[in-house]
Amino acid sequence: SQQAQSLEKLQRRQTTEAVEKLYEYFDFVGQKTPWQWKAEQINPEKEIKKIKEKNPFVKIFCPAFVKVAQIFARSRAESDALTTTLALLRYKANKGQLPEKLDELILAGYLEALPTDPFSGGPFVYKRLGDDFMLYSFGTDCDDDGGTHNRSWDKDDQVFWPVQQTSR
Structure with missing residues (x-):
């Protein structure tokens, strides 16, 4: 051949x-x-x-280096988002309300530093929604789609909280 x-x-x-x-x-x-x-x-x-x-x-x-790098970044984002989500839930349980901004988690001692979203270069997007919140990453398209979730990571944002419904 x-x-x-x-x-x-x-x-x-x-x-x-x-x-x-x-x-x-x-x-x-x-x-x-x-x-x-x-x-x-x-x-x-x-x-x-x-x-x-x-x-x-x-x-x-x-x-397939690029794919491996994307998977590593996704894994890092998921791990850091879990840490941030747990810090937010602990803050709410202890103080009776959610923080206005993620920075308050550092000031209150729940996080040492804000994790960086590997797909935005900044912190995860945090939106306080009354008594609940939304926490998301820009996802692999590296732009803010306003919290529009895509479970496959190939477009839109990756929403970590609230937990998204998935169809099987």
């Missing part, structure tokens, strides 16, 4: 250089959040594709 012929023509030095270049880029991009990618106009998929196209070995064996 054509792929087998391409692999046979590979030279070790060129493949090693391509893999090193790819992992240097992974290191560079991996230290940034999806929000930073957007703000700095970094397009990891495009850049990784350029590197992969130059070497069939890299093209075949390269991990």
Whole structure:
């Protein structure tokens, strides 16, 4: 096959250089959040594709880095949102009402610092809704859709509270 012929023509030095270049880029991009990618106009998929196209070995064996980075950011957002939600619920249980702003959780000792939403570059969006609240992330599209929930994370916002109904 054509792929087998391409692999046979590979030279070790060129493949090693391509893999090193790819992992240097992974290191560079991996230290940034999806929000930073957007703000700095970094397009990891495009850049990784350029590197992969130059070497069939890299093209075949390269991990789906962008997807892995997105999953890591989502996991981080979910963990930090849980911590923030628990702090809000504890604050309400102890003080009888919700804080006006998330900063009050720090002042009252419920959080050491406000977690950063990896998809906005700022804190999670907190809206006090009477005796309840909404807490959400911008989600992977990196923009504020006003708390419109999308459970697949591929567009809209990721609402953590109130817990969203999902259809099965």
